[in-house]
Amino acid sequence: MCRPASKPYCPGEGESVLRILLPGPLNLEVTLECGQAFRWEKVQGSRGIAYKGVVGAYSVMLSLCDVSGTCGEKDAGREFPCLLVSFDPVVVKGTTREMLADAVFRYLSLDDDLDTIETTLIEKDQIMRKALEFSRGLRLLRQDPWECLASYIISVHNNIPAIRRVISYLSKQLGEPTGLREYSFPAPRAILSNPAVLDLARCGFRKEYLLDAARKVDGGEVDLSALGEMPVEKAASELMKIKGVGPKVADCVLLFAYHRLEVFPVDVWILRAMSRFYFGGRQISTKTAREEGIRRFGKFAGYAQEHLYHYVRNSFGL
DNA sequence: AAACAGGTGCTAA
DNA sequence: TTAGCACCTGTT
Numbered sequence: 001m002c003r004p005a006s007k008p009y010c011p012g013e014g015e016s017v018l019r020i021l022l023p024g025p026l027n028l029e030v031t032l033e034c035g036q037a038f039r040w041e042k043v044q045g046s047r048g049i050a051y052k053g054v055v056g057a058y059s060v061m062l063s064l065c066d067v068s069g070t071c072g073e074k075d076a077g078r079e080f081p082c083l084l085v086s087f088d089p090v091v092v093k094g095t096t097r098e099m100l101a102d103a104v105f106r107y108l109s110l111d112d113d114l115d116t117i118e119t120t121l122i123e124k125d126q127i128m129r130k131a132l133e134f135s136r137g138l139r140l141l142r143q144d145p146w147e148c149l150a151s152y153i154i155s156v157h158n159n160i161p162a163i164r165r166v167i168s169y170l171s172k173q174l175g176e177p178t179g180l181r182e183y184s185f186p187a188p189r190a191i192l193s194n195p196a197v198l199d200l201a202r203c204g205f206r207k208e209y210l211l212d213a214a215r216k217v218d219g220g221e222v223d224l225s226a227l228g229e230m231p232v233e234k235a236a237s238e239l240m241k242i243k244g245v246g247p248k249v250a251d252c253v254l255l256f257a258y259h260r261l262e263v264f265p266v267d268v269w270i271l272r273a274m275s276r277f278y279f280g281g282r283q284i285s286t287k288t289a290r291e292e293g294i295r296r297f298g299k300f301a302g303y304a305q306e307h308l309y310h311y312v313r314n315s316f317g318l
Numbered sequence: 319a320a321a322c323a324g325g326t327g328c329t330a331a
Numbered sequence: 332t333t334a335g336c337a338c339c340t341g342t343t
Binding site (some may be wrong): 033044120152155157158159160162163209243245246247248249252265267268269270292309 | 321323324325326327
């Protein structure tokens with residue numbers, strides 16, 4: 001049997017399924033439905049509930065093997081269950097199973113040491129401890145930067161069903177097939193050459209924002225491949241060269257695509273939560289909320305933010 | 319019917 | 332630097 005550290009996947013589950021031995025906790029449902037990514041769809045798979053979505057150039061269906069199943073493995077008295085990844089062999093042809101497993105492993109940030117992160121946050125304060133109880137095993141993803149950027153531009157002053165609809169439509173119209181009847185999010189150039197599709201997608205006033213983003217990314221004025229190497233503030237100001245990208249969208253991209261765990265995106269929910277929990281209900285600015293989040297939660301502020309977000313959305317009527 | 323939804327750009331102090 | 336307002340579109 002393979003072990004998490006040395007060999008992250010196990011072949012032999014069949015032609016179009018691979019298994020990834022989980023090196024730590026993973027709450028698939030919270031991770032994929034907490035709102036950091038917009039495209040995952042809950043489906044009824046052959047083995048029960050699964051999530052269908054796109055990782056890189058390929059569609060996959062993700063599910064956890066059941067606790068009583070035989071595919072988990074004990075190591076040092078601790079059980080590590082498996083993640084099942086099924087894919088379309090026709091589309092994946094030419095890619096090795098190792099490469100696909102690595103892509104999923106990286107996308108889900110299975111290398112993050114959740115025990116350390118969650119323990120650190122729980123010790124911060126009682127609010128965070130309560131919040132953590134609702135979303136243990138949540139992992140911040142490493143999404144594709146362009147798709148993430150475009151998605152959060154679309155999210156501006158919008159609601160989640162509408163956001164999902166727009167992204168889904170654009171992908172279907174302009175993206176590449178990725179198997180399982182899904183399509184990749186369209187590249188900047190695909191959008192630039194079919195701007196009318198943005199109207200059909202009903203993205204409203206965000207159309208000009210998306211076009212500006214596509215132009216600046218395609219033209220190299222904003223170099224997405226260079227952002228990972230920059231200090232966060234510098235990377236954020238690069239992103240904010242784009243019309244429609246302010247502090248909140250920039251922080252979301254840095255957190256959900258570049259895995260900059262020290263940022264603390266503030267939307268209306270986080271603003272309410274910070275005001276209520278840490279400022280006695282007093283009115284505060286988003287700037288104040290952001291600074292306080294970073295001050296309190298330090299290098300794991302991003303994880304704190306996501307747990308807090310999930311907490312206020314799912315257990316309060318704020 | 320009117321307000322609101324994962325903010326941002328613009329303008330005015 | 333900060334406050335106030337409009338904004339496509341869809342839903343309640």
